[in-house]
Amino acid sequence: MSDPILxxxxxxxxxxxxxxxxxxxxxxxxxxxxxxxxxNGVGKTTTLRTIIGHWRAHQGSxxxxxxxxxxxxxxxxxxxxxxxxxxxxxxxxxxxxxxxxILAAVSGAIDDNRLQWLFTVFPALETFWKKDAGTLxxxxxxxxxxxxxxxxxxxxxxxxxxxxxxxxxxxxxMARAIKELKQQGASILLVEQNFAVAKALGDSxxxxxxxxxxxxxxxAELTQDAELQERLMGLSMEAH
Amino acid sequence: xxxxxVSGDTPRSPILLAIxxxxxxxxxxxxxxxxxxxxxxxxxxxxxxxxLVASYDLLLGYGGIVSFAHTMFFGLGAYGVALASTHMGRGxxxxxxxxxxxxxxxxxxxxxxxxFSLRVRAIFFAMITLAVASAVAVLVSQLSSLTGGEDGLxxxxxxxxxxxFKFMDGELFGVKANGKLLKYYLVFISCFVLFLFMLxxxxxxxxxxxxxxxxxxxxxxxxxxxVVHYRVAAxxxxxxxxxxxxxxYAIWLRYVGPDTTxxxxxxxxxxxxxxxxxMGTMYGAVIGATLxxxxxxxxxxxxxxxxxxxANLPLLPDLLNADRWLLWLGVLFILSVYFFPTGIVGRLRxx
Amino acid sequence: MSAxxxxxxxxxxxxxxxxxxxxxxxxxxxxxxxAGFVAIPATSSWLTLTVSGLAMGMMIFIMxxxxxxxFGLMDVINFGHGAFVSVGAFVGVxxxxxxxxxxxxxxxxxxxxxxxxxxxxxxxxxxxxxxxxERVIVKPVYGHHLKQILVTMGGLIVVEQLIIVLWGPEEIYxxxxxxxxxxxxxAGAALEKYRLVAVAIxxxxxLAMRYTxxxxxxxxxxxxxxxxxxxVQALGYNLRMVFIGVFVAGSALAGLxxxxxxxxxxxxxxxxxxxxxxxxxxxxxIGGLGSVEGCFIGALMVGLLQNYVAFLxxxxxxxxNIxxxxxxLMWxxxxxxxxxxxx
Numbered sequence: 001m002s003d004p005i006l007x008x009x010x011x012x013x014x015x016x017x018x019x020x021x022x023x024x025x026x027x028x029x030x031x032x033x034x035x036x037x038x039x040n041g042v043g044k045t046t047t048l049r050t051i052i053g054h055w056r057a058h059q060g061s062x063x064x065x066x067x068x069x070x071x072x073x074x075x076x077x078x079x080x081x082x083x084x085x086x087x088x089x090x091x092x093x094x095x096x097x098x099x100x101x102i103l104a105a106v107s108g109a110i111d112d113n114r115l116q117w118l119f120t121v122f123p124a125l126e127t128f129w130k131k132d133a134g135t136l137x138x139x140x141x142x143x144x145x146x147x148x149x150x151x152x153x154x155x156x157x158x159x160x161x162x163x164x165x166x167x168x169x170x171x172x173x174m175a176r177a178i179k180e181l182k183q184q185g186a187s188i189l190l191v192e193q194n195f196a197v198a199k200a201l202g203d204s205x206x207x208x209x210x211x212x213x214x215x216x217x218x219x220a221e222l223t224q225d226a227e228l229q230e231r232l233m234g235l236s237m238e239a240h
Numbered sequence: 241x242x243x244x245x246v247s248g249d250t251p252r253s254p255i256l257l258a259i260x261x262x263x264x265x266x267x268x269x270x271x272x273x274x275x276x277x278x279x280x281x282x283x284x285x286x287x288x289x290x291x292l293v294a295s296y297d298l299l300l301g302y303g304g305i306v307s308f309a310h311t312m313f314f315g316l317g318a319y320g321v322a323l324a325s326t327h328m329g330r331g332x333x334x335x336x337x338x339x340x341x342x343x344x345x346x347x348x349x350x351x352x353x354x355x356f357s358l359r360v361r362a363i364f365f366a367m368i369t370l371a372v373a374s375a376v377a378v379l380v381s382q383l384s385s386l387t388g389g390e391d392g393l394x395x396x397x398x399x400x401x402x403x404x405f406k407f408m409d410g411e412l413f414g415v416k417a418n419g420k421l422l423k424y425y426l427v428f429i430s431c432f433v434l435f436l437f438m439l440x441x442x443x444x445x446x447x448x449x450x451x452x453x454x455x456x457x458x459x460x461x462x463x464x465x466x467v468v469h470y471r472v473a474a475x476x477x478x479x480x481x482x483x484x485x486x487x488x489y490a491i492w493l494r495y496v497g498p499d500t501t502x503x504x505x506x507x508x509x510x511x512x513x514x515x516x517x518x519m520g521t522m523y524g525a526v527i528g529a530t531l532x533x534x535x536x537x538x539x540x541x542x543x544x545x546x547x548x549x550x551a552n553l554p555l556l557p558d559l560l561n562a563d564r565w566l567l568w569l570g571v572l573f574i575l576s577v578y579f580f581p582t583g584i585v586g587r588l589r590x591x
Numbered sequence: 592m593s594a595x596x597x598x599x600x601x602x603x604x605x606x607x608x609x610x611x612x613x614x615x616x617x618x619x620x621x622x623x624x625x626a627g628f629v630a631i632p633a634t635s636s637w638l639t640l641t642v643s644g645l646a647m648g649m650m651i652f653i654m655x656x657x658x659x660x661x662f663g664l665m666d667v668i669n670f671g672h673g674a675f676v677s678v679g680a681f682v683g684v685x686x687x688x689x690x691x692x693x694x695x696x697x698x699x700x701x702x703x704x705x706x707x708x709x710x711x712x713x714x715x716x717x718x719x720x721x722x723x724x725e726r727v728i729v730k731p732v733y734g735h736h737l738k739q740i741l742v743t744m745g746g747l748i749v750v751e752q753l754i755i756v757l758w759g760p761e762e763i764y765x766x767x768x769x770x771x772x773x774x775x776x777x778a779g780a781a782l783e784k785y786r787l788v789a790v791a792i793x794x795x796x797x798l799a800m801r802y803t804x805x806x807x808x809x810x811x812x813x814x815x816x817x818x819x820x821x822x823v824q825a826l827g828y829n830l831r832m833v834f835i836g837v838f839v840a841g842s843a844l845a846g847l848x849x850x851x852x853x854x855x856x857x858x859x860x861x862x863x864x865x866x867x868x869x870x871x872x873x874x875x876x877i878g879g880l881g882s883v884e885g886c887f888i889g890a891l892m893v894g895l896l897q898n899y900v901a902f903l904x905x906x907x908x909x910x911x912n913i914x915x916x917x918x919x920l921m922w923x924x925x926x927x928x929x930x931x932x933x934x
Contacts, residue, residue: 052825078827090822092815103811106827148826306740356917360924361880363668363736367872371916374869375909382906504865508748515741563760567752574745577738578731 003066005030005156005187006051011060013043013050020046022211023060028156033178033188033201035219038208039234044191045087047208048158051189052084053077065155079106083149087160087191091141093134097125100133104148111152118147121177139170146177157181160191175200199223207232245436247443251523256588260523263530271424272413278537284424286533287431288489293513294438294525295481301520302442303474304454305362309369310510312376313350313479315501317342317486319380322393322496330396339487343480350479354472362457362471377502392497401426401491427488434481439522441477450474451520509536512569515576518583527584539565616888616927623892627899638780640898646786648894649793650855652887654848655871655878656800657841663817663881663930665834667729668736671743672845672871673864674724674750675717679846680853680863681758683713684765694768702768706788706850713850714843720750721842725835747865754861762860765853789851796844797887804883813837817881817930870897873912877919879926888927889919 006028013021021043028034036044049055051062053074062070069077078084092100101110119126122143128136133144142162149157159178163171171194178201182188192198198205202219215222215232222228243250251257263286266273270283296310320342321335328334353372357364380387387393399405405419415421441447453460453467461467490496500506509532517528580587611618624641631637658672686709687694693705728746732738766772767785774781804810812833816823820830845864852867853859874893878885893912901908919927 054821054825073829074821074824075827075829078825084825086822086825090819090825092818092822094818095811095815099811100815102808103815103823104826300737304737306737356920360920363740364876366668366670366740367876368916371869371873372913374866375913378909379906504862508744511741511744564752564756566748567756570745570748570752573748574728574742577741577745581738 003030004028005065006189007063008047008051009061009063011047011050011057011062013046013055013057015046015055020055020211021050021057024050024208024211025213025216026206027216028187028189029204030187031182031185032203033182033190035198035202035205036189036191036208037198037205037233038214040193042208043211044208045160048084048086048160048189048191051077051158052082081155083152083154083157085145085149085157085159085162087164089141089145091133091136091145093132095133096130097128097133097136097144098130100144100148101125101151104151107152114151114153118150121180122147122173139166142166142170142174143177146174150177150181153184154186156187156189158189161193162190163192163194163197171197195229247436247440249439249443249522251589253585253588253590256523256527256585259588260526263526267428270428271415271421275415280420280424282533282537284427284492286530287428288485288492289510289513289529289533290526291431291434291438291488292482292485293510293517293529294435294522295478295485296510297514297519297522297525298438298442298481299474299478300514301518301522301524302447302450302454303471303478304457305358305471305475306366307369307475307478308366308507309350309353309373309376310478310482311502311504311507312369312373313346313482314486314489314506315376315380315496315498316346316349317483317488318490318496318501319387319393319486320345320483321487321490322395323386325395325397326393330398332398332400335397335487335491338490339484342487343483346479346483347476350475351472354475355468358468358471358475365475373502373507374504377498377504380502381498388497390498392495392500394495395490397423397491397494423492427492430484430488434484435522435526438481442522446470446473454520508566512573514583515573516569516583518585518587519581521582521585524583524585531584535565616885619927620888620891620895623895623899627895630903631899635778635780636902638778639782640902641895642780642782642786642790644895644898645891646783646789646793646855646894647897648891649790649797650848650851651867651870651874651894652890653793653796653851654845654867655874655886655890656796656883657837657844658871659875659878659881659886660813660817660837660883661834661841662875664813664820664830664837665733666736667733668739669724669729669743670740670868671724671728671745671747671750672841673866673868674747675721675842675845676849676852676864676867677754677859677861678720678750678864679713679717679849680859681754681763681849681861682716682846683709683850684763684853684859685758686712687765687768697769699770702770706768706771710847710850713846717846717849718839718843721839721845722835724842725838729838751861751865758861760861762858764858766857767854771854785854789855792847792851796847800883809833809836869909870912873916875926877916877926879923879928879930881930882926882928885926885928 004027006026008024008026011021011024012019024043024047026036026047036047038044046055050057053069053072057070060070061068064077064080064082067080069080072080092103095103101115105111124140124143125147128140133141136144146159146162149159162174162178166174175197178188178190190201199219205217205219205222206213207215207222209232215228251260267283267287271280274280274283292310292314296307299305299307317339321338324334324338324341328337353368354365357368381390383389400419401423402419406417407419407422408417411417412421442450449460449465449470453465453470457467486501489501493500513528513532514525516531517526518524576583627641628637631640654676658669661667661669687705690705690708693701696702724746728742729739732742771785771788774783776782804814812823812828816830816833824830849864852863856863870893874889875886877892878887878889892915896911896915897908900911923929
């Protein structure tokens, strides 16, 4: 296997006086879906936000595709080839679905072929194309958020809890979208609380605890070892 | 004993302590140390502006709220005294009624503005106070039958405070023992008491909560303090004290007008005094007001000398013109906010 | 089964009210014009006042739009915005005085050309000044409202004093270009020519701004940035550059407003900018801080109300705007068109 698309080494991130990340080590291999798992509040979202540059690592390094992006401004990190789907979806509610997508096409006009493909993945987008994004349902917003990240080809996608609070049917749509994205050759770093989804999508897995990486390995290894799951993530994961 | 007097909030810097003692002595004995009419007038102005600026510091430095209506509250007290004295006839009762009514009205108005704006967003307060204060200033100059308009109101104060009144024969340490002397001490003692009162307030539990809110309003709210209530209370208190300072100013001048109390220039002066002296320190008001009033009265001469010395150069004489001193104060003000947000007092305390 | 038909009309009424809610602000302007028509005895006076009100509203909008966008985009409140109005007026008037041979001639084309030159000059000067202001005064105090208010106020003091250094402390009286003096008569009402020009310029600015915000990518970035700047950055746009652009454009517009306001008052002073800020702040508060549409509607309301009330009861004019602000804030505490922040 070639060198990883993303590599975090000894990343420490503080928010105000709180030490959220305390030496995160993370490797995201090319062309795979890498899961980032763990209980609430262990630093998964902060890890993604540190990669995209919303928070700054005050120690350690973030390497993307052989380039040190630790200190790059957020727009430069995004343009280097990272798509970001935040936990709160980051939808522009005052803009229409169309305008959200136009904005997401950073390098110019929307590529029509890619848009047609997205319409087949998320038919709701075509239906509500001219509607204000604020009027969409939670699931539709999530689709828009992911479609927005997908409208231009990115080497790496950071996706934060895409199935949170969604109905099972929509979760299936999401999972299919992420699979298609992977088939196109993209690498994906996915934060997920739904263990079934993680099991279905994940190639490798990383489990965080208390601002550090508690365990890293193959997803299959984790799914087979119930005792390991319980130790790393508590019982709550199975309940999902 | 002394420590109790200042509510345990000592200057915490030997130089600051020395400066404050010098200022206190100079103000306490001003009529004897500097017997000229102009210098006693300057001393009275300093006393009043110390209270006015300190009451503003209560809001800005301790509450973290910017108001542009402080001159409006100042003016309410001043007009209160003037109107009461005009309509009730000269007398101490009129002074008392006018001051109390002015302070009560100021507090009420502050309550209304505070409830309206602070509830939503603290920056609304700055904008709304600017709009309301300007509207009131225009209104005061328009309602000339009541307020005297642009000319203002001259009024009579009790005879006991006038130069014709002699409370003892001859002179006291070489100064005429007349009502003017009594008037100075009325101003000085009132200001001294008001200042000590404010020191007490900022060092009370109430003051501590205000400072906690200034540092982090979300956390203060989370701990369980109703941020809006505390801010509105601080606004009302600050407004009432500003009105009392205004009342003293009107008594001292025996006159009130838009230029002496309500103008935007005075509002800017107050801002400059509090920032240069040191926000959130109370003593900063003493230093700021003293320096500023002295500079206003005396430094302009120095500046005009400097202007004359470069008279042949282009543009420089204009920049050093005595009337342009606000330009340099403005620059100083910006630099203070950037580099010495705790002002002179903060510097002296080594922060 | 009798409950259903009873229930249905209520539903219909609800949805009508709900459907009207977004248009409530613009309906308020219409309502105000109608109220003015009812309250003012002579139709001709009403027409004259309505045009003056619209002219005044347009000018306030031009001055206020930059302020509200700058706040919406970067949470920066610029109390020194009035400085750009003053500088714009002084630069514009200086150009007009230079071009006296053009403004003095009774030739509309020449007059308008001179006015355009003055406007372009003023906007260039204030735009440039806006750039410097952003870099020197505003940039060090991002994310700190208290310091922003203090520092930008300090900037205002300095700029006002510099105007006095450069142009002298006296107010400057100016006359309008020859062809823009006087009034035309329409339906028995005297409509000042200059005010019609001000309305036209205001409309052009509003429509151009609306087009930019709705139909161009940079406009989308600005609108999205007002809502969620962090996400705009994560998509790959450098919001800081966009912000500086908006700050410069807003300053240039304030300069334009200054030229128009100066010619409207026919006298300019160093403090005029800060005086207009009273109305500007009222407008951005009632419009909803950050909303350009709200700002436009608020400006029209303030302009119209001010003119109607000044006619009916002169002394109540300024107070009426305060009353309007209080009423609007009681109705919608965040202003007529509240800007929803994602964060």
